[in-house]
Amino acid sequence: MELLFLGTSAGRPVQGRNVTAAALLLPQERGVWLFDCGEGTQHQLMRAGVKLTKLQQIFITHMHGDHTFGLPGLLSTRSSLGTEEPLRLYGPSGLRDWVQRTLALTDTRLGYALEITEVRPGAIYEDERLRVVTDTLEHRVACYGYRIEEKPQRGRLKAELLQGLGVPFGPLYGQLKEGQDVQLPDGLLIRSDDVTEPARSGRIVTILGDTRPCANAVRLAQGADLVVHEATFDAALEDKALAYGHSTTVQAAHTASEAGARRLLLTHFSARFTEADMAQLAEEARALFPATETASDFAVVAVRHANRADA
Protein backbone atom coordinates (compact mmCIF):
# COMPACT_ATOMS: atom_id res chain seq x y z
CA MET A 1 0.00 0.00 0.00
CA GLU A 2 1.56 3.23 -1.17
CA LEU A 3 0.41 6.82 -1.31
CA LEU A 4 1.42 8.80 -4.40
CA PHE A 5 1.18 12.57 -4.00
CA LEU A 6 -0.02 14.25 -7.20
CA GLY A 7 -0.51 17.80 -5.98
CA THR A 8 0.63 19.55 -2.82
CA SER A 9 -0.09 23.25 -3.42
CA ALA A 10 -3.03 25.15 -1.90
CA GLY A 11 -5.38 27.23 -4.02
CA ARG A 12 -3.46 27.38 -7.28
CA PRO A 13 -0.67 25.49 -9.01
CA VAL A 14 2.88 26.79 -8.73
CA GLN A 15 6.04 25.67 -10.51
CA GLY A 16 6.68 22.09 -9.39
CA ARG A 17 3.51 21.71 -7.30
CA ASN A 18 0.03 21.10 -8.61
CA VAL A 19 -3.21 21.56 -6.70
CA THR A 20 -4.40 18.79 -4.39
CA ALA A 21 -4.70 15.11 -5.22
CA ALA A 22 -3.19 11.88 -3.90
CA ALA A 23 -3.50 8.33 -5.18
CA LEU A 24 -3.60 5.30 -2.89
CA LEU A 25 -1.97 2.43 -4.77
CA LEU A 26 -3.40 -0.78 -3.36
CA PRO A 27 -1.21 -3.86 -3.03
CA GLN A 28 -1.34 -6.84 -5.37
CA GLU A 29 -2.59 -4.77 -8.29
CA ARG A 30 -5.93 -4.29 -6.61
CA GLY A 31 -6.36 -0.89 -8.17
CA VAL A 32 -6.05 2.79 -7.35
CA TRP A 33 -8.11 5.10 -5.17
CA LEU A 34 -7.90 8.85 -5.60
CA PHE A 35 -8.29 11.44 -2.85
CA ASP A 36 -9.26 14.86 -4.21
CA CYS A 37 -8.84 15.84 -7.83
CA GLY A 38 -7.54 19.35 -8.49
CA GLU A 39 -7.17 20.55 -12.08
CA GLY A 40 -4.43 18.65 -13.88
CA THR A 41 -4.70 15.48 -11.79
CA GLN A 42 -5.15 13.36 -14.92
CA HIS A 43 -1.98 14.94 -16.30
CA GLN A 44 -0.09 14.12 -13.10
CA LEU A 45 -1.31 10.50 -13.16
CA MET A 46 -0.16 10.23 -16.79
CA ARG A 47 3.27 11.61 -15.83
CA ALA A 48 3.49 9.18 -12.91
CA GLY A 49 2.63 6.27 -15.18
CA VAL A 50 -0.56 5.35 -13.28
CA LYS A 51 -3.26 4.16 -15.65
CA LEU A 52 -6.68 5.75 -15.25
CA THR A 53 -8.22 2.42 -16.19
CA LYS A 54 -7.06 1.12 -12.78
CA LEU A 55 -8.89 3.84 -10.91
CA GLN A 56 -11.77 2.39 -8.89
CA GLN A 57 -12.82 5.01 -6.38
CA ILE A 58 -12.48 8.76 -5.85
CA PHE A 59 -12.97 10.47 -2.50
CA ILE A 60 -13.47 14.25 -2.50
CA THR A 61 -12.88 16.12 0.76
CA HIS A 62 -14.72 19.32 -0.18
CA MET A 63 -16.01 21.28 -3.15
CA HIS A 64 -13.36 24.02 -3.42
CA GLY A 65 -11.99 24.15 -6.95
CA ASP A 66 -8.40 23.29 -6.05
CA HIS A 67 -9.74 19.90 -4.91
CA THR A 68 -12.36 19.29 -7.64
CA PHE A 69 -11.71 21.06 -10.96
CA GLY A 70 -9.79 18.07 -12.35
CA LEU A 71 -12.76 15.74 -11.96
CA PRO A 72 -14.71 16.28 -15.20
CA GLY A 73 -11.65 15.88 -17.41
CA LEU A 74 -10.42 12.83 -15.52
CA LEU A 75 -13.83 11.16 -15.71
CA SER A 76 -13.98 11.90 -19.43
CA THR A 77 -10.48 10.63 -20.19
CA ARG A 78 -11.08 7.44 -18.19
CA SER A 79 -14.02 6.83 -20.53
CA SER A 80 -12.14 7.64 -23.72
CA LEU A 81 -9.48 5.10 -22.70
CA GLY A 82 -12.20 2.52 -23.20
CA THR A 83 -12.74 1.10 -19.73
CA GLU A 84 -16.25 -0.05 -18.82
CA GLU A 85 -15.47 -0.71 -15.15
CA PRO A 86 -17.80 1.24 -12.86
CA LEU A 87 -16.28 4.12 -10.88
CA ARG A 88 -17.44 5.14 -7.43
CA LEU A 89 -17.22 8.80 -6.45
CA TYR A 90 -17.67 9.94 -2.84
CA GLY A 91 -17.87 13.49 -1.58
CA PRO A 92 -19.90 16.24 0.03
CA SER A 93 -23.36 17.40 -0.80
CA GLY A 94 -23.34 19.35 -4.08
CA LEU A 95 -20.90 16.99 -5.77
CA ARG A 96 -23.54 15.03 -7.66
CA ASP A 97 -25.28 18.16 -8.91
CA TRP A 98 -22.06 19.73 -10.15
CA VAL A 99 -20.66 16.60 -11.82
CA GLN A 100 -23.92 15.67 -13.50
CA ARG A 101 -24.60 19.20 -14.74
CA THR A 102 -21.06 19.60 -15.97
CA LEU A 103 -21.15 16.34 -17.90
CA ALA A 104 -24.56 17.23 -19.35
CA LEU A 105 -23.72 20.83 -20.30
CA THR A 106 -20.49 19.73 -22.00
CA ASP A 107 -22.15 16.77 -23.71
CA THR A 108 -19.71 14.37 -22.02
CA ARG A 109 -20.91 10.77 -22.17
CA LEU A 110 -19.19 8.19 -20.02
CA GLY A 111 -18.82 4.62 -21.23
CA TYR A 112 -18.97 3.31 -17.66
CA ALA A 113 -21.31 3.61 -14.70
CA LEU A 114 -20.46 6.49 -12.38
CA GLU A 115 -21.88 5.92 -8.90
CA ILE A 116 -21.90 9.12 -6.87
CA THR A 117 -22.38 8.98 -3.10
CA GLU A 118 -22.78 12.14 -1.06
CA VAL A 119 -21.32 11.03 2.25
CA ARG A 120 -22.38 11.38 5.87
CA PRO A 121 -20.21 10.63 8.89
CA GLY A 122 -19.62 6.91 9.44
CA ALA A 123 -18.48 3.90 7.45
CA ILE A 124 -19.01 4.54 3.73
CA TYR A 125 -17.20 1.62 2.11
CA GLU A 126 -16.26 -1.91 3.04
CA ASP A 127 -14.86 -4.91 1.21
CA GLU A 128 -12.97 -8.06 2.27
CA ARG A 129 -9.83 -6.13 3.06
CA LEU A 130 -10.59 -2.47 3.56
CA ARG A 131 -13.04 -0.19 5.25
CA VAL A 132 -13.39 3.58 4.84
CA VAL A 133 -14.78 5.82 7.55
CA THR A 134 -15.46 9.51 7.14
CA ASP A 135 -16.30 12.41 9.41
CA THR A 136 -16.75 16.15 9.12
CA LEU A 137 -13.91 18.62 9.57
CA GLU A 138 -13.98 22.38 10.16
CA HIS A 139 -13.47 24.46 7.03
CA ARG A 140 -15.26 27.34 5.27
CA VAL A 141 -17.43 24.81 3.43
CA ALA A 142 -18.53 21.27 4.31
CA CYS A 143 -15.37 19.19 4.40
CA TYR A 144 -14.60 15.54 5.16
CA GLY A 145 -11.62 13.49 6.25
CA TYR A 146 -11.21 9.86 5.22
CA ARG A 147 -9.78 7.03 7.34
CA ILE A 148 -8.85 3.89 5.41
CA GLU A 149 -8.59 0.86 7.64
CA GLU A 150 -7.09 -2.38 6.50
CA LYS A 151 -8.68 -5.38 8.21
CA PRO A 152 -6.46 -7.62 10.35
CA GLN A 153 -4.63 -10.17 8.25
CA ARG A 154 -3.94 -13.75 9.33
CA GLY A 155 -0.27 -14.43 9.87
CA ARG A 156 1.92 -16.22 7.35
CA LEU A 157 2.41 -20.00 7.52
CA LYS A 158 5.60 -21.21 9.16
CA ALA A 159 6.77 -23.15 6.10
CA GLU A 160 9.81 -24.85 7.64
CA LEU A 161 7.80 -26.11 10.59
CA LEU A 162 5.13 -27.53 8.27
CA GLN A 163 7.79 -29.36 6.29
CA GLY A 164 9.28 -30.75 9.48
CA LEU A 165 5.85 -32.03 10.52
CA GLY A 166 5.44 -33.72 7.15
CA VAL A 167 2.43 -31.72 5.99
CA PRO A 168 2.19 -32.22 2.22
CA PHE A 169 2.00 -29.10 0.00
CA GLY A 170 -1.54 -28.53 -1.23
CA PRO A 171 -5.02 -27.81 0.09
CA LEU A 172 -4.04 -28.43 3.74
CA TYR A 173 -1.78 -25.37 3.58
CA GLY A 174 -4.74 -23.24 2.56
CA GLN A 175 -6.93 -24.60 5.34
CA LEU A 176 -4.24 -23.96 7.98
CA LYS A 177 -3.68 -20.45 6.64
CA GLU A 178 -7.42 -19.78 6.89
CA GLY A 179 -7.38 -20.76 10.56
CA GLN A 180 -8.66 -24.35 10.32
CA ASP A 181 -6.95 -27.13 12.25
CA VAL A 182 -6.27 -30.23 10.10
CA GLN A 183 -5.56 -33.89 10.72
CA LEU A 184 -2.89 -35.71 8.71
CA PRO A 185 -3.49 -39.24 7.32
CA ASP A 186 -1.32 -40.61 10.14
CA GLY A 187 -3.67 -39.06 12.70
CA LEU A 188 -1.45 -36.14 13.73
CA LEU A 189 -3.56 -33.05 14.54
CA ILE A 190 -2.01 -29.79 13.31
CA ARG A 191 -3.40 -26.65 14.95
CA SER A 192 -3.50 -23.60 12.74
CA ASP A 193 -2.35 -21.34 15.56
CA ASP A 194 0.78 -23.44 16.04
CA VAL A 195 1.94 -23.15 12.44
CA THR A 196 1.05 -19.54 11.60
CA GLU A 197 2.70 -16.31 12.58
CA PRO A 198 0.60 -14.05 14.79
CA ALA A 199 -2.16 -12.20 12.95
CA ARG A 200 -1.08 -8.74 11.99
CA SER A 201 -3.25 -5.74 12.54
CA GLY A 202 -4.28 -3.86 9.45
CA ARG A 203 -2.72 -0.59 8.43
CA ILE A 204 -4.53 2.70 8.83
CA VAL A 205 -4.15 5.72 6.55
CA THR A 206 -5.97 8.95 7.33
CA ILE A 207 -6.31 11.60 4.65
CA LEU A 208 -7.76 14.81 5.99
CA GLY A 209 -9.24 17.62 3.96
CA ASP A 210 -8.75 21.33 4.62
CA THR A 211 -9.48 22.04 8.27
CA ARG A 212 -8.90 24.02 11.38
CA PRO A 213 -7.69 21.83 14.26
CA CYS A 214 -10.71 19.90 15.54
CA ALA A 215 -11.66 16.85 17.60
CA ASN A 216 -12.89 14.92 14.55
CA ALA A 217 -9.49 15.24 12.89
CA VAL A 218 -7.87 13.68 15.96
CA ARG A 219 -10.48 10.91 16.03
CA LEU A 220 -10.04 10.09 12.34
CA ALA A 221 -6.26 9.96 12.81
CA GLN A 222 -6.36 7.84 15.99
CA GLY A 223 -3.48 5.33 15.90
CA ALA A 224 -3.01 5.79 12.15
CA ASP A 225 0.17 4.52 10.51
CA LEU A 226 0.11 7.53 8.21
CA VAL A 227 -1.74 10.83 8.51
CA VAL A 228 -1.92 13.28 5.61
CA HIS A 229 -2.69 16.71 7.03
CA GLU A 230 -2.85 20.11 5.39
CA ALA A 231 -0.35 22.74 6.57
CA THR A 232 -1.39 25.72 4.51
CA PHE A 233 0.48 28.12 6.77
CA ASP A 234 3.58 28.20 8.92
CA ALA A 235 3.44 28.70 12.66
CA ALA A 236 3.73 32.48 12.35
CA LEU A 237 0.50 32.68 10.34
CA GLU A 238 -1.84 31.06 12.84
CA ASP A 239 -4.22 34.03 12.59
CA LYS A 240 -4.58 33.49 8.84
CA ALA A 241 -5.11 29.76 9.38
CA LEU A 242 -7.92 30.50 11.80
CA ALA A 243 -9.50 33.08 9.51
CA TYR A 244 -9.51 30.83 6.44
CA GLY A 245 -10.31 27.53 8.14
CA HIS A 246 -6.84 26.07 7.68
CA SER A 247 -4.05 24.69 9.86
CA THR A 248 -0.44 25.59 10.55
CA THR A 249 2.46 23.14 10.59
CA VAL A 250 2.39 23.11 14.37
CA GLN A 251 -1.37 22.56 14.54
CA ALA A 252 -1.08 19.59 12.16
CA ALA A 253 1.67 18.16 14.35
CA HIS A 254 -0.48 18.65 17.42
CA THR A 255 -3.34 16.70 15.83
CA ALA A 256 -1.01 13.83 14.86
CA SER A 257 0.46 13.79 18.33
CA GLU A 258 -2.92 13.83 20.09
CA ALA A 259 -4.07 10.99 17.84
CA GLY A 260 -1.05 8.83 18.63
CA ALA A 261 -0.35 8.54 14.91
CA ARG A 262 2.94 7.07 13.70
CA ARG A 263 3.82 9.31 10.78
CA LEU A 264 2.71 12.69 9.49
CA LEU A 265 2.86 13.96 5.93
CA LEU A 266 2.23 17.68 5.52
CA THR A 267 0.72 18.96 2.27
CA HIS A 268 -1.42 21.78 0.78
CA PHE A 269 1.16 24.52 1.19
CA SER A 270 0.27 28.14 0.49
CA ALA A 271 1.72 29.41 -2.80
CA ARG A 272 3.76 31.91 -0.75
CA PHE A 273 6.11 29.07 0.28
CA THR A 274 8.86 27.85 -2.04
CA GLU A 275 11.00 24.73 -1.99
CA ALA A 276 13.49 26.67 0.12
CA ASP A 277 10.87 26.98 2.89
CA MET A 278 10.08 23.27 3.16
CA ALA A 279 12.85 22.42 5.62
CA GLN A 280 11.62 25.08 8.01
CA LEU A 281 8.00 23.98 7.68
CA ALA A 282 8.98 20.40 8.50
CA GLU A 283 11.10 21.53 11.45
CA GLU A 284 8.26 23.51 12.99
CA ALA A 285 6.14 20.37 13.05
CA ARG A 286 8.95 18.04 14.14
CA ALA A 287 9.48 19.97 17.34
CA LEU A 288 6.13 18.52 18.42
CA PHE A 289 5.86 15.41 16.24
CA PRO A 290 9.27 14.14 15.10
CA ALA A 291 7.98 11.70 12.44
CA THR A 292 6.92 14.52 10.12
CA GLU A 293 7.77 15.05 6.46
CA THR A 294 6.62 17.57 3.87
CA ALA A 295 4.98 15.98 0.83
CA SER A 296 6.07 16.87 -2.67
CA ASP A 297 4.51 16.14 -6.05
CA PHE A 298 5.26 12.58 -7.24
CA ALA A 299 6.56 11.50 -3.84
CA VAL A 300 5.58 7.88 -3.11
CA VAL A 301 5.15 7.05 0.56
CA ALA A 302 4.92 3.41 1.63
CA VAL A 303 2.31 2.78 4.31
CA ARG A 304 4.04 0.54 6.83
CA HIS A 305 2.64 -1.61 9.62
CA ALA A 306 3.35 -0.38 13.10
CA ASN A 307 5.32 -3.54 13.92
CA ARG A 308 7.10 -4.26 10.66
CA ALA A 309 9.46 -2.25 8.52
CA ASP A 310 9.01 -4.22 5.30
CA ALA A 311 5.25 -4.10 4.82
Added chain:
Amino acid sequence: MELLFLGTSAGRPVQGRNVTAAALLLPQERGVWLFDCGEGTQHQLMRAGVKLTKLQQIFITHMHGDHTFGLPGLLSTRSSLGTEEPLRLYGPSGLRDWVQRTLALTDTRLGYALEITEVRPGAIYEDERLRVVTDTLEHRVACYGYRIEEKPQRGRLKAELLQGLGVPFGPLYGQLKEGQDVQLPDGLLIRSDDVTEPARSGRIVTILGDTRPCANAVRLAQGADLVVHEATFDAALEDKALAYGHSTTVQAAHTASEAGARRLLLTHFSARFTEADMAQLAEEARALFPATETASDFAVVAVRHANRADA
Protein backbone atom coordinates in the same frame (compact mmCIF):
# COMPACT_ATOMS: atom_id res chain seq x y z
CA MET B 1 0.79 39.84 -32.94
CA GLU B 2 1.71 36.25 -32.11
CA LEU B 3 -0.25 33.10 -31.53
CA LEU B 4 1.01 30.81 -28.76
CA PHE B 5 -0.31 27.26 -28.93
CA LEU B 6 -1.01 25.84 -25.47
CA GLY B 7 -2.73 22.58 -26.38
CA THR B 8 -2.98 20.70 -29.67
CA SER B 9 -4.45 17.31 -28.74
CA ALA B 10 -8.07 16.32 -29.34
CA GLY B 11 -10.24 14.84 -26.58
CA ARG B 12 -7.61 14.09 -23.97
CA PRO B 13 -4.07 15.11 -23.11
CA VAL B 14 -1.21 12.94 -24.30
CA GLN B 15 2.49 13.10 -23.50
CA GLY B 16 3.73 16.43 -24.87
CA ARG B 17 0.33 17.70 -26.04
CA ASN B 18 -2.37 19.16 -23.86
CA VAL B 19 -6.02 19.65 -24.81
CA THR B 20 -7.02 22.70 -26.80
CA ALA B 21 -6.08 26.31 -26.06
CA ALA B 22 -4.21 29.07 -27.88
CA ALA B 23 -3.21 32.54 -26.69
CA LEU B 24 -3.15 35.56 -28.97
CA LEU B 25 -0.36 37.84 -27.72
CA LEU B 26 -1.23 41.36 -28.81
CA PRO B 27 1.53 43.77 -29.84
CA GLN B 28 2.83 46.61 -27.67
CA GLU B 29 1.93 44.81 -24.43
CA ARG B 30 -1.77 45.28 -25.15
CA GLY B 31 -2.63 42.07 -23.39
CA VAL B 32 -3.53 38.48 -24.12
CA TRP B 33 -6.63 36.87 -25.56
CA LEU B 34 -7.31 33.18 -25.07
CA PHE B 35 -9.10 30.88 -27.51
CA ASP B 36 -10.53 27.79 -25.80
CA CYS B 37 -9.42 26.61 -22.42
CA GLY B 38 -8.96 22.86 -22.00
CA GLU B 39 -7.96 21.46 -18.60
CA GLY B 40 -4.44 22.51 -17.67
CA THR B 41 -4.41 25.72 -19.74
CA GLN B 42 -3.43 27.77 -16.68
CA HIS B 43 -0.53 25.36 -16.14
CA GLN B 44 0.57 25.77 -19.77
CA LEU B 45 0.41 29.57 -19.52
CA MET B 46 2.52 29.39 -16.35
CA ARG B 47 5.09 27.21 -18.15
CA ALA B 48 5.12 29.59 -21.12
CA GLY B 49 5.72 32.55 -18.81
CA VAL B 50 2.49 34.34 -19.80
CA LYS B 51 0.95 36.11 -16.83
CA LEU B 52 -2.76 35.49 -16.22
CA THR B 53 -3.05 39.09 -15.04
CA LYS B 54 -2.55 40.15 -18.69
CA LEU B 55 -5.48 38.07 -19.89
CA GLN B 56 -8.31 40.31 -21.10
CA GLN B 57 -10.64 38.13 -23.13
CA ILE B 58 -11.46 34.46 -23.59
CA PHE B 59 -13.27 33.05 -26.61
CA ILE B 60 -14.73 29.55 -26.34
CA THR B 61 -15.57 27.71 -29.56
CA HIS B 62 -17.86 25.06 -28.04
CA MET B 63 -18.75 23.43 -24.77
CA HIS B 64 -16.94 20.08 -25.12
CA GLY B 65 -14.75 19.45 -22.09
CA ASP B 66 -11.45 19.37 -23.96
CA HIS B 67 -12.12 23.03 -24.82
CA THR B 68 -13.64 24.20 -21.51
CA PHE B 69 -12.59 22.21 -18.43
CA GLY B 70 -9.67 24.53 -17.72
CA LEU B 71 -11.90 27.58 -17.37
CA PRO B 72 -12.97 27.45 -13.70
CA GLY B 73 -9.43 26.95 -12.43
CA LEU B 74 -8.01 29.64 -14.69
CA LEU B 75 -10.67 32.14 -13.65
CA SER B 76 -10.00 31.33 -9.99
CA THR B 77 -6.22 31.61 -10.27
CA ARG B 78 -6.48 34.92 -12.16
CA SER B 79 -8.39 36.19 -9.12
CA SER B 80 -6.01 34.80 -6.53
CA LEU B 81 -3.16 36.58 -8.31
CA GLY B 82 -4.86 39.77 -7.20
CA THR B 83 -5.93 41.42 -10.45
CA GLU B 84 -9.12 43.47 -10.41
CA GLU B 85 -9.23 44.04 -14.19
CA PRO B 86 -12.51 42.83 -15.69
CA LEU B 87 -12.40 39.75 -17.89
CA ARG B 88 -14.68 39.17 -20.88
CA LEU B 89 -15.70 35.64 -21.73
CA TYR B 90 -17.41 34.79 -25.04
CA GLY B 91 -18.87 31.46 -26.06
CA PRO B 92 -21.90 29.41 -26.96
CA SER B 93 -25.19 29.19 -25.17
CA GLY B 94 -24.79 27.17 -21.96
CA LEU B 95 -21.45 28.74 -21.08
CA ARG B 96 -22.87 31.27 -18.62
CA ASP B 97 -24.96 28.67 -16.83
CA TRP B 98 -22.06 26.25 -16.45
CA VAL B 99 -19.49 28.85 -15.35
CA GLN B 100 -21.80 30.54 -12.86
CA ARG B 101 -23.04 27.27 -11.36
CA THR B 102 -19.53 25.91 -11.13
CA LEU B 103 -18.22 28.99 -9.36
CA ALA B 104 -21.22 28.97 -7.00
CA LEU B 105 -21.13 25.24 -6.20
CA THR B 106 -17.39 25.40 -5.48
CA ASP B 107 -17.69 28.63 -3.48
CA THR B 108 -15.27 30.36 -5.86
CA ARG B 109 -15.39 34.15 -5.53
CA LEU B 110 -13.68 36.25 -8.16
CA GLY B 111 -12.06 39.54 -7.23
CA TYR B 112 -12.82 40.99 -10.67
CA ALA B 113 -15.88 41.42 -12.88
CA LEU B 114 -16.48 38.50 -15.23
CA GLU B 115 -18.59 39.55 -18.22
CA ILE B 116 -20.01 36.56 -20.03
CA THR B 117 -21.43 36.94 -23.55
CA GLU B 118 -23.21 34.09 -25.28
CA VAL B 119 -22.46 34.89 -28.89
CA ARG B 120 -24.49 34.97 -32.09
CA PRO B 121 -23.13 35.23 -35.62
CA GLY B 122 -21.74 38.67 -36.43
CA ALA B 123 -19.35 41.20 -34.94
CA ILE B 124 -19.01 40.58 -31.20
CA TYR B 125 -16.13 42.87 -30.26
CA GLU B 126 -14.57 46.07 -31.54
CA ASP B 127 -11.98 48.51 -30.27
CA GLU B 128 -9.68 51.09 -31.93
CA ARG B 129 -7.49 48.43 -33.46
CA LEU B 130 -9.31 45.13 -33.58
CA ARG B 131 -12.65 43.62 -34.49
CA VAL B 132 -13.84 40.08 -33.83
CA VAL B 133 -16.45 38.39 -35.98
CA THR B 134 -17.95 34.99 -35.26
CA ASP B 135 -20.10 32.50 -37.10
CA THR B 136 -21.41 28.99 -36.57
CA LEU B 137 -19.56 25.88 -37.69
CA GLU B 138 -20.78 22.30 -38.07
CA HIS B 139 -20.00 20.05 -35.12
CA ARG B 140 -21.93 17.68 -32.85
CA VAL B 141 -22.78 20.61 -30.58
CA ALA B 142 -23.11 24.35 -31.25
CA CYS B 143 -19.66 25.54 -32.28
CA TYR B 144 -18.21 28.88 -33.36
CA GLY B 145 -15.20 30.10 -35.29
CA TYR B 146 -13.58 33.47 -34.54
CA ARG B 147 -12.09 35.89 -37.08
CA ILE B 148 -9.87 38.60 -35.58
CA GLU B 149 -9.44 41.55 -37.93
CA GLU B 150 -6.88 44.24 -37.36
CA LYS B 151 -8.03 47.60 -38.68
CA PRO B 152 -5.97 49.24 -41.43
CA GLN B 153 -3.03 51.16 -40.00
CA ARG B 154 -1.78 54.45 -41.38
CA GLY B 155 1.65 54.19 -42.92
CA ARG B 156 4.84 55.29 -41.17
CA LEU B 157 6.18 58.80 -41.65
CA LYS B 158 9.05 59.18 -44.14
CA ALA B 159 11.45 60.67 -41.59
CA GLU B 160 14.28 61.54 -43.98
CA LEU B 161 11.95 63.35 -46.35
CA LEU B 162 10.46 65.39 -43.48
CA GLN B 163 13.93 66.39 -42.34
CA GLY B 164 14.82 67.43 -45.89
CA LEU B 165 11.68 69.59 -46.05
CA GLY B 166 12.64 71.26 -42.77
CA VAL B 167 9.61 70.08 -40.77
CA PRO B 168 10.53 70.55 -37.10
CA PHE B 169 10.13 67.55 -34.76
CA GLY B 170 7.03 67.89 -32.62
CA PRO B 171 3.27 68.11 -32.92
CA LEU B 172 3.37 68.55 -36.71
CA TYR B 173 4.72 64.99 -37.02
CA GLY B 174 1.71 63.71 -35.12
CA GLN B 175 -0.73 65.63 -37.32
CA LEU B 176 0.91 64.39 -40.52
CA LYS B 177 0.89 60.82 -39.21
CA GLU B 178 -2.83 61.17 -38.45
CA GLY B 179 -3.52 62.17 -42.06
CA GLN B 180 -3.73 65.95 -41.64
CA ASP B 181 -1.93 68.25 -44.09
CA VAL B 182 0.06 71.01 -42.37
CA GLN B 183 1.49 74.40 -43.33
CA LEU B 184 4.98 75.38 -42.18
CA PRO B 185 5.71 78.91 -40.83
CA ASP B 186 7.36 79.72 -44.19
CA GLY B 187 4.07 78.90 -45.98
CA LEU B 188 5.09 75.52 -47.41
CA LEU B 189 2.13 73.11 -47.47
CA ILE B 190 3.04 69.53 -46.55
CA ARG B 191 0.54 66.93 -47.62
CA SER B 192 0.24 63.94 -45.31
CA ASP B 193 -0.05 61.52 -48.22
CA ASP B 194 3.27 62.75 -49.61
CA VAL B 195 5.24 62.09 -46.42
CA THR B 196 3.73 58.81 -45.19
CA GLU B 197 4.18 55.27 -46.42
CA PRO B 198 1.03 53.71 -47.87
CA ALA B 199 -1.50 52.60 -45.29
CA ARG B 200 -1.14 48.95 -44.50
CA SER B 201 -4.09 46.66 -44.35
CA GLY B 202 -4.71 45.00 -41.01
CA ARG B 203 -3.83 41.41 -40.32
CA ILE B 204 -6.49 38.73 -40.09
CA VAL B 205 -6.31 35.63 -37.89
CA THR B 206 -9.05 33.03 -38.04
CA ILE B 207 -9.34 30.47 -35.26
CA LEU B 208 -11.89 27.82 -36.03
CA GLY B 209 -13.45 25.41 -33.58
CA ASP B 210 -14.16 21.74 -34.20
CA THR B 211 -16.00 21.37 -37.49
CA ARG B 212 -16.83 19.42 -40.57
CA PRO B 213 -15.93 21.32 -43.74
CA CYS B 214 -18.56 24.02 -44.23
CA ALA B 215 -19.19 27.27 -46.07
CA ASN B 216 -19.00 29.35 -42.88
CA ALA B 217 -15.48 28.12 -42.18
CA VAL B 218 -14.41 29.29 -45.63
CA ARG B 219 -16.11 32.64 -45.09
CA LEU B 220 -14.48 33.18 -41.71
CA ALA B 221 -11.07 32.34 -43.19
CA GLN B 222 -11.48 34.53 -46.31
CA GLY B 223 -8.13 36.18 -47.07
CA ALA B 224 -6.79 35.47 -43.58
CA ASP B 225 -3.09 35.80 -42.92
CA LEU B 226 -3.29 32.83 -40.58
CA VAL B 227 -5.95 30.15 -40.23
CA VAL B 228 -5.97 27.73 -37.32
CA HIS B 229 -7.99 24.67 -38.32
CA GLU B 230 -8.57 21.38 -36.59
CA ALA B 231 -7.27 18.24 -38.29
CA THR B 232 -8.47 15.55 -35.93
CA PHE B 233 -7.98 12.83 -38.51
CA ASP B 234 -5.71 12.02 -41.42
CA ALA B 235 -6.98 11.70 -44.96
CA ALA B 236 -7.62 7.98 -44.59
CA LEU B 237 -10.12 8.55 -41.77
CA GLU B 238 -12.54 10.83 -43.62
CA ASP B 239 -15.46 8.59 -42.62
CA LYS B 240 -14.64 9.06 -38.93
CA ALA B 241 -14.28 12.82 -39.44
CA LEU B 242 -17.74 12.93 -40.98
CA ALA B 243 -19.26 10.76 -38.25
CA TYR B 244 -17.84 12.84 -35.38
CA GLY B 245 -18.19 16.30 -36.94
CA HIS B 246 -14.46 16.77 -37.49
CA SER B 247 -12.10 17.43 -40.39
CA THR B 248 -9.19 15.65 -41.97
CA THR B 249 -5.87 17.24 -42.90
CA VAL B 250 -6.96 17.44 -46.53
CA GLN B 251 -10.33 18.96 -45.70
CA ALA B 252 -8.63 21.66 -43.60
CA ALA B 253 -6.30 22.40 -46.52
CA HIS B 254 -9.26 22.59 -48.85
CA THR B 255 -10.96 25.18 -46.63
CA ALA B 256 -7.78 27.29 -46.42
CA SER B 257 -7.36 27.08 -50.17
CA GLU B 258 -10.98 27.99 -50.95
CA ALA B 259 -10.68 30.94 -48.58
CA GLY B 260 -7.54 32.26 -50.25
CA ALA B 261 -5.80 32.22 -46.88
CA ARG B 262 -2.05 32.72 -46.64
CA ARG B 263 -1.03 30.23 -44.00
CA LEU B 264 -2.60 27.22 -42.32
CA LEU B 265 -1.81 25.84 -38.89
CA LEU B 266 -3.28 22.39 -38.18
CA THR B 267 -4.13 21.44 -34.60
CA HIS B 268 -6.45 19.23 -32.48
CA PHE B 269 -4.88 15.91 -33.47
CA SER B 270 -6.48 12.65 -32.42
CA ALA B 271 -4.57 10.92 -29.60
CA ARG B 272 -3.88 8.06 -32.03
CA PHE B 273 -1.25 10.20 -33.76
CA THR B 274 2.26 10.57 -32.31
CA GLU B 275 5.05 13.02 -33.07
CA ALA B 276 6.26 10.57 -35.71
CA ASP B 277 3.02 11.06 -37.64
CA MET B 278 3.17 14.86 -37.82
CA ALA B 279 5.31 15.03 -40.98
CA GLN B 280 2.82 12.87 -42.84
CA LEU B 281 -0.16 14.88 -41.58
CA ALA B 282 1.47 18.10 -42.79
CA GLU B 283 2.32 16.56 -46.13
CA GLU B 284 -1.24 15.46 -46.78
CA ALA B 285 -2.42 19.04 -46.38
CA ARG B 286 0.52 20.59 -48.28
CA ALA B 287 -0.36 18.69 -51.43
CA LEU B 288 -3.38 21.02 -51.62
CA PHE B 289 -2.23 24.01 -49.56
CA PRO B 290 1.59 24.31 -49.42
CA ALA B 291 1.76 26.90 -46.62
CA THR B 292 0.66 24.37 -43.99
CA GLU B 293 2.30 23.50 -40.69
CA THR B 294 1.28 21.29 -37.78
CA ALA B 295 0.99 23.14 -34.48
CA SER B 296 2.73 21.86 -31.36
CA ASP B 297 2.38 22.87 -27.74
CA PHE B 298 4.33 26.05 -26.92
CA ALA B 299 4.91 26.89 -30.59
CA VAL B 300 4.75 30.65 -31.16
CA VAL B 301 3.57 31.70 -34.60
CA ALA B 302 4.02 35.31 -35.70
CA VAL B 303 1.03 36.70 -37.61
CA ARG B 304 2.55 38.49 -40.58
CA HIS B 305 1.07 41.04 -42.97
CA ALA B 306 0.46 39.80 -46.47
CA ASN B 307 2.90 42.35 -47.90
CA ARG B 308 5.63 42.43 -45.27
CA ALA B 309 7.86 39.78 -43.76
CA ASP B 310 8.85 41.69 -40.64
CA ALA B 311 5.45 42.55 -39.17
